Amino acid sequence: MTPDAPPPRTDRLQRIASRARTLAIVYFALLFMGTHIPSFGPGGPSFSDKWAHFAGYLLLTYLVLAGWELTIGILGARHYFAVWLAGVIYGAFDEWTQIPVWRTCDMSDWAADVLGVTIGIVVYQLLRPLLFAVTGRGDGDQ
Secondary structure: OOOOOOOOHHHHHHHHHHHHHHHHHHHHHHHHHHHHHOOOOOOOOOOHHHHHHHHHHHHHHHHHHHHHHHOOOOOOHHHHHHHHHHHHHHHHHHHHHOOOHOOOOOOHHHHHHHHHHHHHHHHHHHHHHHHHHOOOOOOOOO
């Protein structure tokens, strides 16, 4: 091993990365299903669902970034941009595909999704040291 080579990945870190990826995929599927259950008139939540959109996309963004970084190593600006762009496009797709199940396609919901993705990236950056402490990985390790 050369001095510049990253240390080998441990079995523990590989298990954590696998669980993080699985959690992101399961959460994505639940989020999709939750936004595509047909709405049958009044009786839904009495609060503005904008907070639910914001929080849902913030958490999805965090889970995707954690799973990706634990899998491939330190993420760069292009990775963050790819996650942001995918979240923005998926948010629009998510809103548009609610029409066939008698739900509302709402630009305000999409704006909350985009804000959730954006703030999710910021929150991830702020909490990265905690993620590394929990996984036992140093900030510069792969």
